[in-house]
Amino acid sequence: MIERFFRSKHFIPKEFHDTFFDIDFDQLYKKGIRLILTDLDNTLISYQEDIMTKVMIDKFDELANQGFEVIIISNNRPERVEKYVRGTKILGIGSARKPFFKGIKKALDMASKTYYDDEICLIGDQLVTDIYLSNRFGIYGVLVNPIARKTEKFYTKMNRRLEERMLQKIAKKHPDVFARLKLEKRR
Numbered sequence: 130m131i132e133r134f135f136r137s138k139h140f141i142p143k144e145f146h147d148t149f150f151d152i153d154f155d156q157l158y159k160k161g162i163r164l165i166l167t168d169l170d171n172t173l174i175s176y177q178e179d180i181m182t183k184v185m186i187d188k189f190d191e192l193a194n195q196g197f198e199v200i201i202i203s204n205n206r207p208e209r210v211e212k213y214v215r216g217t218k219i220l221g222i223g224s225a226r227k228p229f230f231k232g233i234k235k236a237l238d239m240a241s242k243t244y245y246d247d248e249i250c251l252i253g254d255q256l257v258t259d260i261y262l263s264n265r266f267g268i269y270g271v272l273v274n275p276i277a278r279k280t281e282k283f284y285t286k287m288n289r290r291l292e293e294r295m296l297q298k299i300a301k302k303h304p305d306v307f308a309r310l311k312l313e314k315r316r
């Protein structure tokens with residue numbers, strides 16, 4: 130079981146970008162992606178922020194106009210997610226318990242329609258929760274760099290240590306993938 134969990138291929142994202150804003154959403158649309166599931170903490174905002182900025186509101190409007198549905202899926206408290214999406218059309222769930230399936234299934238139930246797995250992407254800053262979940266669930270995982278590491282909580286710091294080992298493994302076992310995704314730029 131442990132060996133299965135530690136297989137490095139489960140931790141390889143399909144894409145890696147510095148920030149959410151660097152993702153080529155036109156390209157994702159062309160690939161057939163229609164539902165964007167996104168992490169909250171350190172993907173959209175740092176732990177020190179709690180409300181949606183104007184820039185982000187505009188970005189979500191742009192994504193809606195491009196034809197995407199967006200749902201936030203966070204392991205943080207539901208109240209934090211609710212505060213973030215308040216007054217917007219974006220849906221979100223907290224206590225998602227990524228990388229387990231319960232939260233993501235709940236998010237898919239909230240979606241306006243049923244999506245095929247190959248129409249769904251999950252964007253997040255953690256290999257151990259977001260990307261591992263994407264690969265096990267069979268959806269398109271997009272990794273971004275964390276906005277600010279300094280303020281991360283204890284359990285996230287633990288995940289980062291495991292992530293560091295995984296990155297080393299990917300570099301060793303899949304050097305071509307490591308180079309193509311430019312994972313050396315992982316902060």
Ligand SMILES: [Mg+2]
Pocket residue numbers: 168169170171172253254255
């Ligand atoms: Mg995060």
